[in-house]
Amino acid sequence: MEKVLYQFADGHTEEIEVSDEVKLALEQLDAQEKNYKAKVKKQKQRAGLSTKADVSLEQLREVGQEPLVDANPLNRILQEEQAQELSQKIMGLLTDKQREVYILHHIKGIRKVKIAKMLNVSEKAVRKRLIAAYNKIFKNFLK
Numbered sequence: 001m002e003k004v005l006y007q008f009a010d011g012h013t014e015e016i017e018v019s020d021e022v023k024l025a026l027e028q029l030d031a032q033e034k035n036y037k038a039k040v041k042k043q044k045q046r047a048g049l050s051t052k053a054d055v056s057l058e059q060l061r062e063v064g065q066e067p068l069v070d071a072n073p074l075n076r077i078l079q080e081e082q083a084q085e086l087s088q089k090i091m092g093l094l095t096d097k098q099r100e101v102y103i104l105h106h107i108k109g110i111r112k113v114k115i116a117k118m119l120n121v122s123e124k125a126v127r128k129r130l131i132a133a134y135n136k137i138f139k140n141f142l143k
Helices: 020-047 057-062 073-093 096-107 112-119 123-141
Strands: 002-007 013-018
Touching: 002 020, 013 020, 073 096, 073 123, 096 112, 096 123, 112 123
Parallel strands: none
Antiparallel strands: 002 013
């Protein structure tokens, strides 16, 4: 028999005795969970999302923080409209070719190599279009 530290569903942790098979199974589950979390973190990083640990609203309030999300639905609608307006302004700045590549790469998440194949252009042409798009966006919105 082996002793392991086990966290029960109610949240309390206790050292319990388990058979060798159970200990091995728990270790395998822990390793799988660790691998899964690393995989999710990597996917979030690739997508440009926050990789901070997910925290519930109750946990935030327990430490004296209010969530950043506005609970007022009217404010959320206004923010979405403002974001949509900004997106339309950005897309309006770009040429058709820049807009096409920008949408495929940043909104649909398609890799530059695949975009080049889809459009029958070189990867260098795709990169140039993206760089030109970035420059226009920075020049007009991040002065």
